[in-house]
Amino acid sequence: MVSDKTLIKLQHCSTQILQDISLEIHKGEIVTLIGSSGAGKSSLLMLLNRLNDPDTGSIHYRGKDVKEFGITQLRKSIGMVFQSSSLFDGTVEDNLCYGPSLFGEWEKGMGERLLDNVQLPRDYLKRNVEDLSGGEKQRVALARTLANKPDVLLLDEVTSALDLKNVELIEAFLLGLIPERVHAIVMVTHDVAQAKRLGNRTVFMDEGKIVETGNTAELFENPQTEKLQYFLKE
Numbered sequence: 024m025v026s027d028k029t030l031i032k033l034q035h036c037s038t039q040i041l042q043d044i045s046l047e048i049h050k051g052e053i054v055t056l057i058g059s060s061g062a063g064k065s066s067l068l069m070l071l072n073r074l075n076d077p078d079t080g081s082i083h084y085r086g087k088d089v090k091e092f093g094i095t096q097l098r099k100s101i102g103m104v105f106q107s108s109s110l111f112d113g114t115v116e117d118n119l120c121y122g123p124s125l126f127g128e129w130e131k132g133m134g135e136r137l138l139d140n141v142q143l144p145r146d147y148l149k150r151n152v153e154d155l156s157g158g159e160k161q162r163v164a165l166a167r168t169l170a171n172k173p174d175v176l177l178l179d180e181v182t183s184a185l186d187l188k189n190v191e192l193i194e195a196f197l198l199g200l201i202p203e204r205v206h207a208i209v210m211v212t213h214d215v216a217q218a219k220r221l222g223n224r225t226v227f228m229d230e231g232k233i234v235e236t237g238n239t240a241e242l243f244e245n246p247q248t249e250k251l252q253y254f255l256k257e
């Protein structure tokens with residue numbers, strides 16, 4: 024039985040990099056994913072919207088095998104934002120309307136509302152993305168993914184390249200998305216303090232495996248494994 028709370032469920036997933044990953048993502052939570060460089064954090068995230076498939080094991084989204092969804096529909100529902108925004112050439116509006124247009128969902132006023140959400144001026148709609156700063160680009164990338172009205176949001180180091188002001192702005196914004204606009208967030212970060220600030224639950228990975236997982240406050244307060252204790256001391 025899959026409970027209503029479970030949005031994504033991975034069971035014993037392995038790839039060349041990941042080993043026997045089992046994990047559930049529940050409604051209403053922000054799961055932060057930490058671990059050293061090369062631990063497999065991005066690889067795990069990429070399984071969740073089929074940027075990669077496991078060699079063995081299964082992944083279910085809302086009780087159904089992810090392979091049973093159309094890839095476009097799945098990636099609309101499980102949206103992803105990367106570290107360096109993958110905006111395409113053109114205006115901010117071109118980028119924002121791309122996803123919704125595929126589903127006939129782009130409406131007048133949507134672009135303005137999306138920019139309001141990420142605190143960018145409305146006249147940015149007509150600006151070329153190449154003329155934006157890194158922080159502005161990243162906010163457009165978030166707005167673009169949100170334009171698809173995702174159910175689950177996957178974030179891979181989305182604030183790593185940003186200054187403190189932009190980090191704070193984006194963090195506040197992300198916290199405000201749960202639970203109404205997005206039902207769960209899975210966030211990879213190399214910033215341990217950020218994982219602690221934003222997470223309800225935290226997953227610690229090392230060498231392709233999940234080493235420890237738990238309530239964020241408890242996990243940081245009282246790490247159980249030597250590996251996590253060592254990682255947090257570094």
Ligand SMILES: Nc1ncnc2c1ncn2[C@@H]1O[C@H](COP(=O)(O)OP(=O)(O)OP(=O)(O)O)[C@@H](O)[C@H]1O
Pocket residue numbers: 040058059060061062063064065066067213
């Ligand atoms: N396409 C690929 N082909 C082969 N190996 C890969 C590929 N992508 C990643 N790897 C390897 O898999 C391991 C895990 O990489 P991954 O990018 O998932 O780590 P990460 O935890 O996200 O690290 P970082 O914090 O540096 O982003 C690394 O050893 C990496 O070199």
Ligand SMILES: [Mg+2]
Pocket residue numbers: 064065066179
């Ligand atoms: Mg990574």
